[in-house]
Amino acid sequence: MTNNFVFEPDLASKKIYLSREFNAPIEKVWKAFTDPELLAKWVVPKPWTIEKQTWDFTVGGVSKYAMVGPEGQIHWMYDEFTAIENGKVIASIGVFCDGEGNPNLDGPKSYTETKFSSIEGNRTRIETTHVFDSEDTIKWFVEAGFKEGTAMTFDQLDRLLASE
Numbered sequence: 001m002t003n004n005f006v007f008e009p010d011l012a013s014k015k016i017y018l019s020r021e022f023n024a025p026i027e028k029v030w031k032a033f034t035d036p037e038l039l040a041k042w043v044v045p046k047p048w049t050i051e052k053q054t055w056d057f058t059v060g061g062v063s064k065y066a067m068v069g070p071e072g073q074i075h076w077m078y079d080e081f082t083a084i085e086n087g088k089v090i091a092s093i094g095v096f097c098d099g100e101g102n103p104n105l106d107g108p109k110s111y112t113e114t115k116f117s118s119i120e121g122n123r124t125r126i127e128t129t130h131v132f133d134s135e136d137t138i139k140w141f142v143e144a145g146f147k148e149g150t151a152m153t154f155d156q157l158d159r160l161l162a163s164e
Helices: 026-034 036-042 135-143 146-163
Strands: 006-010 015-022 049-055 062-068 074-085 089-096 109-119 123-132
Touching (some): 015 135, 015 146, 026 123, 135 146
Antiparallel strands (some): 049 062, 062 074
C-alpha cells in the first residue's frame, strides 16, 4: 500500500503541512510517537542517533535529546508539550538547546501539532502542521532538507511498525 506522503511548505504563512499514512493501527503508531525507546529508533535520519534523552510526556512536560551525527556532530533539541489528547493529538513548542538542556528561547522556534486518525484497512494517517517564528527559520528548514529527512524518518517508522 502507498504511504501518501504529503509535504507542503508555505513560506508566506511560515507553515509546513505534512501528512503520511502507515500500515499499522492507530494504537501502534501513537505508541511509536510517545514511547521514548521506540521514538529513538526512528525519529532522526540514519546514520544519526539520539543520545541523552529525557522524556516527560505531560502537558508542560519536556522532551530533550542530542541528535548525534556519524562524525560527532551534535544538535540539542528541546520540545515542551503544550497539548496532548491520548491517541489523537500531540502539540509542542520546539527550540534548540545547549548541552545542559537549557532551551535557547531567543533562537528559532516552531509550534507543531500532530493529529492521528484511523483510516480504512486498520491503518493510520498522521497530519502535522509546523508553524515557524520567522521566514528565515522556515527557509532554513526547507533548504536544510527537512522534507527528505522527514521522509527518511517515516520510512524508518514503517520498518519499526512492521517489526513490532
